[in-house]
Amino acid sequence: MHRLRMAVLAIALTLLLLALLLSATAHADAPTSVSFTPLLTQLEVASGSSAQFTVVLRNDSPTDRLECSIYAADIMQRPDGQYGLQPAGSASHSLASMMRLSANRASVEPGGSFAVTATVTAPWGEMGGRYGAVVFEVDPDPREPGAAASTAVVQRFMSAVEVTITGRQTSKRLDIVGFAVSTAEDKPAYAMRYGRDVVVLGAEVRNSGDIHVFARGSMVLRSAEGRRLLETPIGGGRGIVLPGATVALEAVLPDGLAPGSYVADLAVSFDGSRPVTARVPFVVGQGDDDGARPPSVTAIAPLSVLPAELELSYSAGATVTRAVTVENRSGQQVSVTCSTTDVDVGNGRVAPSCRGWIKLWPEAFVLQPGARQTVQMLLAIPGGVWGGRYAELVFAADPVGADWSSESTTRIHLTVGRDQVVSGALSPVFIEAGGPTVGSIIGVAFANTGSVHVRPHAVMQLSAGSLGEWTVLHSVDLGEEQQPVLPGEVREVLVSMMKPLEPGTYRVEFRVDVGDGGEPLSAVREFSVEPQEATPRDVAPNVRKVREERGDMVD
Structure with a gap:
């Protein structure tokens, strides 16, 4: 089952990762005691409009x-x-x-x-993501009276800003x-x-779009003979990947791997899309006499x-x-095979298919490296059919003279x-304990019970x-x-x-508009929180019940 939107969850996770958002260089003997909020601001701004946010700096010193200075x-x-600072105007997706x-100095x-x-103004015609920071640079003090300016200690603190410019x-x-x-x-800190x-084991992912994405990955490790050994998540930082950035999504195996040959099946999904995949063979511990082997790095050509x-x-x-245009954006020659597949909507189901057409x-x-190929698609719709039909065009890339493979899709x-049925159903509201890093998760499951795909608005x-x-x-x-919800998908x-x-x-209500012109779907639940309770009362029984119900929503 796919998750529709976790914008608030993504914001919550950022609060746990100060290292992403705090950039400071200071002498250990003379730190400045400050704090600021928020660590991260996420904004949506329409093209041609403005939005504001506020950053508050606090001086925690009792005496000084x-x-x-303050600047963008x-x-x-x-x-x-992790994020690092760049001069204003130097980044390809500059926000500064x-x-x-409102101020460039603070005392x-x-x-x-x-x-x-801070006021963010998006020019007309702009779209996509823009990224920057509000920087507080503490005035430097010489380490000793009369010391040269070059020995001054400089502290910088930044509050990061991620802006989505809506429009096209x-x-x-x-x-x-x-x-x-x-x-x-290779990694002494991990040792x-x-x-x-x-x-x-790490997969390097590159964002070649024009807006940040939230990436989640998994890896299935197999023996050289194909036997499944383990499956593990791979990740890095908050999971956010900025446009133009290449980020490592890693899995740490504390007990290591026995010497031998292996195959890693990688899958990385982002923002509800079909996962991008790659299959990479690799070898562990078959190098020098002491069993050591240089780090193995495999370049995978993106299509x-x-x-x-x-x-x-x-x-x-x-x-x-x-x-459909297929472009080899790497420096490697690749062999491409084209095929079609059904669209998986979860729970062993596939969406109504047009694959055979x-x-x-x-x-x-x-x-060749940098070359393009146009692939023609012929779709012949039979007579007497009606409703939404779906398929994936799969383009599998295999490098010439190498063993790995990857896939891209349309x-x-x-x-x-005409006259499609646009309808949906909501499960009862459920509440889950997500642990100390997430808090309580309140949600509802939406099922597309109509004949065609929809893009619900939730x-x-x-209320108290x-x-x-x-x-x-x-x-x-x-x-x-x-990413639309297909017929039969939950x-x-x-x-x-x-x-x-x-x-x-308390009372929680979800309203979901499926775009049929009628009243939004609604699911309401009342619950109580008792003193010293970490989560609302009767959560566990309701979660079990709701999961059973929403698993059968489209049967």
Whole structure:
């Protein structure tokens, strides 16, 4: 079952990763005691409009005044997923040039605070993601009286900003471009934490789109004979990958691997898309006499396949032709094989299919580095059919003279005929304990019970009850889902509540508009929180019951 949107959850996870957002260089003997909030701001701004946010700096020193300059900068993303500062205007997706600050200096008394308001203005015609930071640079003090300025200590603190400029459809693209096998010798920090036997397996992913994506990966490790050994998540940082960045998603194996040959099956999904995949063989511990082996790094050639989605609407009996462009964006020659497959909607189901109606040519070809190939698609719709039909065009890349492989896809969304049935159903609201890093998760499952794909728009509202009246505490607009929900598919709408609720009575309502012009679907649940309870009462029985119900929603 896919998850519809976890925007609030993603924000909550950022609070746990200060290393991503704090950039400071300071002498150990003279630190400045400061704090600021928020660590991260996420904004949506329409093209041609503005939005504001505020960053508050606090001087935690009981005795010293804080003097600092304030300015906007761009940010870049390192392979470990962390952010670093860049000069304003130097990044390809610069935000600093669009951001104006209410102050450029601050003088803060001991125990005091200072608020800076930032205004982000998106020019007309701009779209996609822009990234930057509000930087507080503490005035340097010489380490000793009379010391040269070059010996001054400089502290910089940054509050990162991720902006999505809405408007025309943005391009989301993620490729697996490399695979690395590292040992304790390659990663001393891992060796100190996990021991000398540790092996780190990592997939390098590159965002070649124009907006950040949330990447989640998994790896199935097999023997050279194909026997399945283990399956493990792979990740790095918050999972966010900025446009133009290459980030390592890693799995740490503390006990290492026995010497021998292996195969890694990699799958990385992002923002509800079909996972990008790669299969990479590798060898462990068959190098020098002492069993050591240099780190194994495999480059994986990314294929660019455009368009990534074809939205088609025709009558029964029609014949449709479309062209798909496949580009080899690497320095390796690759052999490409074209095929079609059904679209998996979970729980062993596939969406109504048009796979058998499609022919592709050429079916196989070789691409030189940087070359392109146009693949023609012929789709012949039989007579007497109706409703939504779906398929994936799969382009499998195998490098000439190497052993790895990868896949890229184009999804077909075909609507046959008129007067489609647009309908859906919601499960009862469920509440789950997500642990200390996530908090309580409140959600509902949406099932597409109609004849055609939909892009539902979900809103969650949480209210507190007192004396028979309800007061709205939170209203979260999760927006319209970019990846449509196909007929027969069930997805979850989730909101994370990091802050524990005070004792009392609450009501949560989810409203989901499926785009049929009627009233939104609604699911409501009332619950109570008792003193010293970490999660609402009766959560576990309800979760079990709801999961059973939503598993059968489209049977």
